Amino acid sequence: MVGMRDVARAAGVSISTVSLVVNGNGYVSDEMKARVRSAMEDLNYIPNELARNLYRNRTDIIGVIVPTIRHPFFATLTASLQRVLYEHGFRTILCSTVDVNQDVDQYVDMLRRHMMDGIIMGAHTTYPASYWTSIGRPLVAFDRYLGPGIPVVASDHEGGGRSVAEILLKSKARHVVMIGGPREQFHDMPQSGGKRRAKGEVRLRRGRNDLDTTFPTVRYYLTLEHELDRVGVRYEYIEAGAVESLEGYARAVNHVLDFYDDVDAVVSSDIGAAYCVQEAIRRGIDIPRDLQVIAYDGTYLADAAGMRLTALQQDFDRIADLLGKRMIESIEAGEKGVDVGKTGGVSTGRREDDGIVRDAGGAGDGLASPSRDTGSGFYPTAGSLADGGRFLRTVADVVPLHVRIGETTKAG
Amino acid sequence: MVGMRDVARAAGVSISTVSLVVNGNGYVSDEMKARVRSAMEDLNYIPNELARNLYRNRTDIIGVIVPTIRHPFFATLTASLQRVLYEHGFRTILCSTVDVNQDVDQYVDMLRRHMMDGIIMGAHTTYPASYWTSIGRPLVAFDRYLGPGIPVVASDHEGGGRSVAEILLKSKARHVVMIGGPREQFHDMPQSGGKRRAKGEVRLRRGRNDLDTTFPTVRYYLTLEHELDRVGVRYEYIEAGAVESLEGYARAVNHVLDFYDDVDAVVSSDIGAAYCVQEAIRRGIDIPRDLQVIAYDGTYLADAAGMRLTALQQDFDRIADLLGKRMIESIEAGEKGVDVGKTGGVSTGRREDDGIVRDAGGAGDGLASPSRDTGSGFYPTAGSLADGGRFLRTVADVVPLHVRIGETTKAG
DNA sequence: CTGAAAGCGCTTACAG
DNA sequence: CTGAAAGCGCTTACAG
Numbered sequence: 001m002v003g004m005r006d007v008a009r010a011a012g013v014s015i016s017t018v019s020l021v022v023n024g025n026g027y028v029s030d031e032m033k034a035r036v037r038s039a040m041e042d043l044n045y046i047p048n049e050l051a052r053n054l055y056r057n058r059t060d061i062i063g064v065i066v067p068t069i070r071h072p073f074f075a076t077l078t079a080s081l082q083r084v085l086y087e088h089g090f091r092t093i094l095c096s097t098v099d100v101n102q103d104v105d106q107y108v109d110m111l112r113r114h115m116m117d118g119i120i121m122g123a124h125t126t127y128p129a130s131y132w133t134s135i136g137r138p139l140v141a142f143d144r145y146l147g148p149g150i151p152v153v154a155s156d157h158e159g160g161g162r163s164v165a166e167i168l169l170k171s172k173a174r175h176v177v178m179i180g181g182p183r184e185q186f187h188d189m190p191q192s193g194g195k196r197r198a199k200g201e202v203r204l205r206r207g208r209n210d211l212d213t214t215f216p217t218v219r220y221y222l223t224l225e226h227e228l229d230r231v232g233v234r235y236e237y238i239e240a241g242a243v244e245s246l247e248g249y250a251r252a253v254n255h256v257l258d259f260y261d262d263v264d265a266v267v268s269s270d271i272g273a274a275y276c277v278q279e280a281i282r283r284g285i286d287i288p289r290d291l292q293v294i295a296y297d298g299t300y301l302a303d304a305a306g307m308r309l310t311a312l313q314q315d316f317d318r319i320a321d322l323l324g325k326r327m328i329e330s331i332e333a334g335e336k337g338v339d340v341g342k343t344g345g346v347s348t349g350r351r352e353d354d355g356i357v358r359d360a361g362g363a364g365d366g367l368a369s370p371s372r373d374t375g376s377g378f379y380p381t382a383g384s385l386a387d388g389g390r391f392l393r394t395v396a397d398v399v400p401l402h403v404r405i406g407e408t409t410k411a412g
Numbered sequence: 413m414v415g416m417r418d419v420a421r422a423a424g425v426s427i428s429t430v431s432l433v434v435n436g437n438g439y440v441s442d443e444m445k446a447r448v449r450s451a452m453e454d455l456n457y458i459p460n461e462l463a464r465n466l467y468r469n470r471t472d473i474i475g476v477i478v479p480t481i482r483h484p485f486f487a488t489l490t491a492s493l494q495r496v497l498y499e500h501g502f503r504t505i506l507c508s509t510v511d512v513n514q515d516v517d518q519y520v521d522m523l524r525r526h527m528m529d530g531i532i533m534g535a536h537t538t539y540p541a542s543y544w545t546s547i548g549r550p551l552v553a554f555d556r557y558l559g560p561g562i563p564v565v566a567s568d569h570e571g572g573g574r575s576v577a578e579i580l581l582k583s584k585a586r587h588v589v590m591i592g593g594p595r596e597q598f599h600d601m602p603q604s605g606g607k608r609r610a611k612g613e614v615r616l617r618r619g620r621n622d623l624d625t626t627f628p629t630v631r632y633y634l635t636l637e638h639e640l641d642r643v644g645v646r647y648e649y650i651e652a653g654a655v656e657s658l659e660g661y662a663r664a665v666n667h668v669l670d671f672y673d674d675v676d677a678v679v680s681s682d683i684g685a686a687y688c689v690q691e692a693i694r695r696g697i698d699i700p701r702d703l704q705v706i707a708y709d710g711t712y713l714a715d716a717a718g719m720r721l722t723a724l725q726q727d728f729d730r731i732a733d734l735l736g737k738r739m740i741e742s743i744e745a746g747e748k749g750v751d752v753g754k755t756g757g758v759s760t761g762r763r764e765d766d767g768i769v770r771d772a773g774g775a776g777d778g779l780a781s782p783s784r785d786t787g788s789g790f791y792p793t794a795g796s797l798a799d800g801g802r803f804l805r806t807v808a809d810v811v812p813l814h815v816r817i818g819e820t821t822k823a824g
Numbered sequence: 825c826t827g828a829a830a831g832c833g834c835t836t837a838c839a840g
Numbered sequence: 841c842t843g844a845a846a847g848c849g850c851t852t853a854c855a856g
């Protein structure tokens with residue numbers, strides 16, 4: 001392997017000079033430059049980035065943790081993230097937990113060992129806040145609360161839930177079934193609990209503890225239920241398997257169509273909605289006349305299903321932009337020596353942690369805005385979270401979803 | 413940042429002893445071990461992997477190049493690859509060309525600079541063989557020929573083409589349309605050429621030069637055409653956009669259903685097939701009675717489309733296993749100092765390059781097997797490729813596809 | 825503008 | 841079994 005030393009020798013200069021030429025730093029005379037350059041070409045010199053990494057104590061690599069890259073939602077998000085990170089000069093290490101049958105430990109360890117400059121965390125985890133805050137390295141969470149001081153970028157699931165409710169109310173749905181992820185993931189914080197109604201079916205408990213979760217999607221279901229409740233529309237929540245279990249959705253759909261024959265609307269992720277359309281077509285059910293279907297996510301699958309799905313579309317590009325921005329901020333803060341959580345115990349958060357919940361878009365609502373009146377104090381307020389209310393001290397960007405009307409719902 | 417030095421000082425031992433304890437190498441007395449361990453815990457010591465990487469000149473990171481992770485085919489492949497690489501102790505850097513709007517250069521550069529230990533190449537490229545062979549670092553190609561000595565793992569597209577033909581012949585299809593990628597990608601080697609038939613439609617030229625391509629999927633179309641030709645079934649090839657352009661497939665499908673009203677079978681990737689089913693349902697075309705649809709790939713999309721698609725399923729796990737195996741071999745060969753292509757010019761290949769085309773499964777056919785009689789010397793033989801026949805000197809694993817009958821084809 | 829030196833944090837022969 | 845030394849290949853102050 002040819003190194004700087006060889007180039008220096010060949011060009012008859014010192015190693016430092018070669019380094020300056022390679023990096024374009026400092027002042028080097030044109031003649032020196034030319035000599036060094038030609039020596040580099042002659043020897044086919046390629047800098048070894050590992051040495052540079054060691055000196056800089058950086059790799060320009062960000063880890064992106066998702067459950068599985070096969071899922072269209074995470075595939076789309078990861079693609080957007082990759083573009084954004086690339087534009088900021090970072091490469092992406094794909095960290096999927098389900099695909100490799102691993103928890104996040106291995107990836108967090110790489111972060112600790114400086115193999116990655118930061119982690120964007122978009123997978124489910126049961127680790128307590130102290131686990132996350134003790135890492136002391138750049139960490140940004142997507143759509144979940146990990147701990148005080150750890151920035152969050154989230155979709156506006158409350159707005160999403162309200163939009164779905166609006167579509168259903170306008171079209172006079174009378175019996176709605178939601179098909180979603182496993183109930184356990186809704187209540188993974190210490191003091192939480194859920195009330196099981198019947199096998200495979202669960203009605204979310206209404207109350208503050210429902211929001212003690214690292215899985216904010218629950219907010220969408222809760223909002224939707226709340227809205228349907230207000231006008232007396234019947235609804236059930238059916239568990240599909242975990243997010244990665246595509247078959248789970250197929251089974252859940254069959255269960256619904258087999259046993260809930262008066263259902264006139266199904267709400268699920270793109271995958272659940274796609275299966276639902278397929279099965280309805282197979283059974284000769286007329287969509288949207290006898291059954292409406294609403295997809296939550298709006299990936300390409302919403303376009304490639306049996307019918308163009310009416311969908312609540314996530315704004316992947318905006319989410320990725322914000323995640324990237326927060327990550328850069330966090331890395332830069334770390335380089336300036338700002339406390340990024342420090343090792344050991346729960347920190348009181350980062351310096352930028354100013355207690356402000358920021359809105360990403362004009363249309364978005366604060367993730368934890370305590371002032372909105374959607375009825376009955378159902379929404380989270382300061383102090384309602386496991387962490388003793390410090391959630392509000394966490395920087396939170398909230399990204400609105402957009403309604404895209406397709407062929408699977410009736411006109412208002 | 414606390415380093416080994418601090419631990420050594422705290423434990424009252426030398427740095428080397430700490431290193432030995434951390435890595436479990438050599439002999440250290442239990443007492444020393446205990447002292448060092450407790451010092452590590454007290455100080456919350458975490459080894460800096462960057463220093464280790466520099467010394468080992470390795471990162472245990474593999475780059476996986478695909479056009480876009482959003483496409484279900486590449487998402488599924490990447491997930492399998494990630495699992496396999498993880499099991500071998502490697503992490504995955506996601507390198508998508510379309511998602512970041514970049515060619516492969518940046519990633520190849522990282523490989524050269526030792527930021528990655530190897531690259532698995534599964535995206536389109538127009539670089540000549542000399543570009544690839546001059547990299548001189550571990551490189552394995554998926555489903556494409558990059559240059560002499562660069563191992564290839566490929567799907568058995570000839571077998572796939574024959575299977576599709578068989579389904580169509582049994583079900584008495586009379587007019588088949590294939591919807592596939594842009595013709596240019598079929599002929600990206602220097603001396604190749606394609607014959608354009610009409611706007612948006614192309615009939616692949618039959619001849620040896622058709623196989624002068626880094627895009628082996630062409631073999632599947634060519635085989636299918638050959639088989640249909642033999643029995644006088646009419647067929648056309650319609651170009652959709654590039655692989656990443658999902659809308660391109662939707663347009664192509666509409667074009668076919670608008671202007672080819674006697675078409676009774678469509679063959680395309682999962683995405684093209686899914687759109688086709690959707691559009692057929694919209695138009696009230698009876699599938700499979702009046703139109704059969706066959707999907708090539710068999711990702712989860714084949715299950716989530718408007719009907720369960722009859723599909724030629726790729727064996728993602730087997731492909732990933734083989735890619736991983738070849739990559740490990742290549743890395744180990746490189747560490748032993750075996751010539752891995754060396755820098756500068758076209759090498760004559762790696763040492764393991766024994767001229768043998770290996771079969772991955774009992775059912776698979778050699779990718780370039782010259783001896784099979786499928787009629788008229790249409791298939792590639794030694795010497796037929798741009799590289800002067802050296803393809804045969806390249807290790808090639810061929811993975812068979814499996815037919816999965818769904819609801820979109822008639823019984824035989 | 826250029827070179828000698830120290831150092832990034834670890835590993836591995838090599839003496840003891 | 842343990843320690844002092846050299847080195848992985850580069851960068852950056854710091855003298856000249």
